[in-house]
Amino acid sequence: MKAFTKLDARMAPLAMANIDTDQIIPKQFLKTVEREGLGKGLFYDFRFDEQGREKPDFVLNRPEYKGAGVLVAGDNFGCGSSREHAPWALLDFGISCVISSSFADIFYNNCFQNGLLPVVLKPEEVQALMEEAKGGNHLVTVDLEAQTVVAPSGAAFSFQIDPQRKAKMLQGLDAIGETLTAAKDIDVYETKRALSEPWLEGA
Amino acid sequence: MSGKTLYDKIWDAHVVAEQDGEAILYIDLHLIHEVTTPQAFAGLRAAGRPVRRPDRTLAVADHNVPTQGQELGVGAVADEEARLQLQTLERNVKDNRIEFFPMGDIRNGIVHVVGPEQGRTQPGMTIVCGDSHTSTHGAFGALAQGIGTSEVEHVLATQTLRQKKSKNLRVTVNGTPGPGVGAKDFALAIVGAIGTAGGTGSVIEYAGEAIAGLSMEGRMTLCNLAIEAGARAGLVAPDQKTFDYMMGRPAAPKGASWEMALAHWKTFQSDPDAVFDREVVLDAADIAPTVTWGTSPEDVIPVTGNVPAPESFATPDKRASAERALDYMGLTAGQPIADAKIDVVFIGSCTNSRIEDLRSAAQVVQHAFLNGRLVAPHVRAMVVPGSGLVKEQAEEEGLDAIFKAGGFDWREPGCSMCLGMNPDRLAPGERCASTSNRNFEGRQGRGGRTHLMSPAMAAAAAIAGHIVDVREFLP
Numbered sequence: 054m055k056a057f058t059k060l061d062a063r064m065a066p067l068a069m070a071n072i073d074t075d076q077i078i079p080k081q082f083l084k085t086v087e088r089e090g091l092g093k094g095l096f097y098d099f100r101f102d103e104q105g106r107e108k109p110d111f112v113l114n115r116p117e118y119k120g121a122g123v124l125v126a127g128d129n130f131g132c133g134s135s136r137e138h139a140p141w142a143l144l145d146f147g148i149s150c151v152i153s154s155s156f157a158d159i160f161y162n163n164c165f166q167n168g169l170l171p172v173v174l175k176p177e178e179v180q181a182l183m184e185e186a187k188g189g190n191h192l193v194t195v196d197l198e199a200q201t202v203v204a205p206s207g208a209a210f211s212f213q214i215d216p217q218r219k220a221k222m223l224q225g226l227d228a229i230g231e232t233l234t235a236a237k238d239i240d241v242y243e244t245k246r247a248l249s250e251p252w253l254e255g256a
Numbered sequence: 257m258s259g260k261t262l263y264d265k266i267w268d269a270h271v272v273a274e275q276d277g278e279a280i281l282y283i284d285l286h287l288i289h290e291v292t293t294p295q296a297f298a299g300l301r302a303a304g305r306p307v308r309r310p311d312r313t314l315a316v317a318d319h320n321v322p323t324q325g326q327e328l329g330v331g332a333v334a335d336e337e338a339r340l341q342l343q344t345l346e347r348n349v350k351d352n353r354i355e356f357f358p359m360g361d362i363r364n365g366i367v368h369v370v371g372p373e374q375g376r377t378q379p380g381m382t383i384v385c386g387d388s389h390t391s392t393h394g395a396f397g398a399l400a401q402g403i404g405t406s407e408v409e410h411v412l413a414t415q416t417l418r419q420k421k422s423k424n425l426r427v428t429v430n431g432t433p434g435p436g437v438g439a440k441d442f443a444l445a446i447v448g449a450i451g452t453a454g455g456t457g458s459v460i461e462y463a464g465e466a467i468a469g470l471s472m473e474g475r476m477t478l479c480n481l482a483i484e485a486g487a488r489a490g491l492v493a494p495d496q497k498t499f500d501y502m503m504g505r506p507a508a509p510k511g512a513s514w515e516m517a518l519a520h521w522k523t524f525q526s527d528p529d530a531v532f533d534r535e536v537v538l539d540a541a542d543i544a545p546t547v548t549w550g551t552s553p554e555d556v557i558p559v560t561g562n563v564p565a566p567e568s569f570a571t572p573d574k575r576a577s578a579e580r581a582l583d584y585m586g587l588t589a590g591q592p593i594a595d596a597k598i599d600v601v602f603i604g605s606c607t608n609s610r611i612e613d614l615r616s617a618a619q620v621v622q623h624a625f626l627n628g629r630l631v632a633p634h635v636r637a638m639v640v641p642g643s644g645l646v647k648e649q650a651e652e653e654g655l656d657a658i659f660k661a662g663g664f665d666w667r668e669p670g671c672s673m674c675l676g677m678n679p680d681r682l683a684p685g686e687r688c689a690s691t692s693n694r695n696f697e698g699r700q701g702r703g704g705r706t707h708l709m710s711p712a713m714a715a716a717a718a719i720a721g722h723i724v725d726v727r728e729f730l731p
């Protein structure tokens with residue numbers, strides 16, 4: 054997993070609430086056995102019409118937002134199915150930070166497993182960023198170390214993040230490796246359970 | 257000190273260690289399927305990590321299997337990518353010695369139907385699966401959660417999940433439901449009452465006499481939709497019905513082990529003095545047969561109701577979403593929902609494809625048939641049993657004959673039109689009465705319009721040709 058420290062990037066405004074993972078990456082792209090290349094399916098139904106032609110109005114198709122690294126979106130982003138393809142698709146597309154006033158649980162967790170930073174700001178702050186981004190100002194700085202988002206106008210918003218998650222994001226640390234440092238504890242636990250709930254063994 | 261909730265008890269029994277304020281939670285059962293695992297196995301191979309407990313893992317093929325011609329085998333699956341995923345799963349389970357019910361095996365079916373059916377799902381367990389409707393297994397008093405593929409990889413490698421504890425939310429449904437009202441209506445009404453984000457950060461325990469009155473199938477339907485209320489999981493405390501359902505299942509303990517297990521399972525109840533972070537109380541008598549009108553599971557109305565106007569919503573966000581939903585669904589504010597003409601009926605999915613679901617739908621079909629009525633000529637209707645064993649039992653009971661006589665297609669098990677990842681899907685603009693769990697845009701096929709409802713309601717809609725109050729179709 055790639056570390057996330059500080060990002061200077063264009064931000065694209067997606068002023069919709071309840072964007073679900075079906076919209077982020079429609080199901081026809083889930084049939085891959087790889088992780089790479091999912092970016093082509095990102096927001097597919099928003100980006101392309103039935104004939105597969107680009108819809109010029111959609112924010113990520115507009116020239117001023119090309120190459121955006123940050124997405125600013127409405128409330129409850131990432132609701133719906135638990136597919137991790139959603140963060141993979143965002144990352145593969147080049148978006149490594151999503152800002153919203155709230156995220157769905159599973160999506161939020163999945164982000165941290167993959168080095169995609171979900172930033173929760175107050176609704177009015179999200180609104181302010183959205184307005185700036187729509188107005189053509191779209192260079193933003195997301196600093197994980199300092200826990201701030203600096204808008205193009207210079208307005209700075211700070212955000213809360215769990216300190217452990219932050220530390221792992223900063224280092225790009227893989228969760229399995231970390232858990233396996235407690236392998237002894239897992240062994241002990243399994244031994245105890247094998248005695249107290251023997252019917253579960255040899256299932 | 258106050259008592260513990262059911263969730264607290266399961267949680268406490270599974271914490272292996274704490275690291276950085278996160279618990280390492282032991283996982284008793286890991287269910288896997290073809291769609292969310294290939295990248296996880298690829299990750300393990302790349303890192304040279306073995307599967308820690310193949311014996312605590314069970315694999316099925318369900319999401320993208322076709323629901324016809326399964327006896328032809330995986331090689332005959334037309335969709336190339338689906339075939340690749342199915343073959344990848346076959347290889348991965350073989351390499352790692354994981355029990356697997358392949359497509360066509362009578363024990364195969366939708367993962368959340370198979371786990372309980374095999375007795376692998378047990379009270380007090382922690383269960384995970386890379387599918388958000390894993391909450392289904394909460395019906396047995398197991399803490400069952402949907403996880404992402406990185407977490408699938410983590411569980412395969414460590415048999416644990418790293419997690420922070422959620423809050424406790426109790427949803428109590430008192431009273432007795434009226435005729436034609438059941439678990440699906442409860443579930444939809446609850447999502448409607450608390451919203452799709454209402455359960456965020458929480459585990460819901462369902463309680464009250466109306467919940468106790470539900471069958472195990474009904475409880476599974478209810479817990480299945482906990483995730484649609486934003487919750488991490490749903491729970492129903494185990495009781496005699498739970499134990500009766502489990503007894504004699506292939507993986508259930510036997511003899512002296514059964515007695516020992518039973519004593520253990522019975523401890524998984526919330527203490528009388530347990531404190532919940534939030535409580536919601538509903539009365540079953542207030543719940544009508546319920547349908548969705550929009551593109552979020554919280555967009556519910558009684559079947560007797562009218563499609564709401566966007567202006568009736570409190571926030572600009574919601575008003576905009578409602579407008580978009582009406583447009584997508586091709587509905588007009590104020591129209592009676594029962595006017596909406598149906599093109600397709602889908603009875604299936606891990607929400608409603610168990611034997612009791614099929615029985616309740618078949619009852620409606622049979623009653624109509626005896627009154628000379630069949631599936632409306634313009635309607636394409638299909639029934640997809642949740643597993644090979646459900647299919648077999650339904651056929652023994654003659655339900656397939658009723659469905660076929662009524663004009664339904666009788667299919668082979670799989671997720672089918674729940675998610676349109678296999679050949680069963682809606683064409684753009686088609687309107688579907690569906691017993692599944694999600695009515696998101698494009699969920700059942702691009703441009704498809706989904707109305708969620710109970711199996712009996714979907715059966716009635718098939719016959720009427722439009723959404724209809726099932727109470728007009730009861731014997």
Ligand code: SF4
Nearest residue numbers: 389605606671674675
């Ligand atoms: S039926 Fe639908 S919700 Fe259930 S496991 Fe299959 S795809 Fe997931």
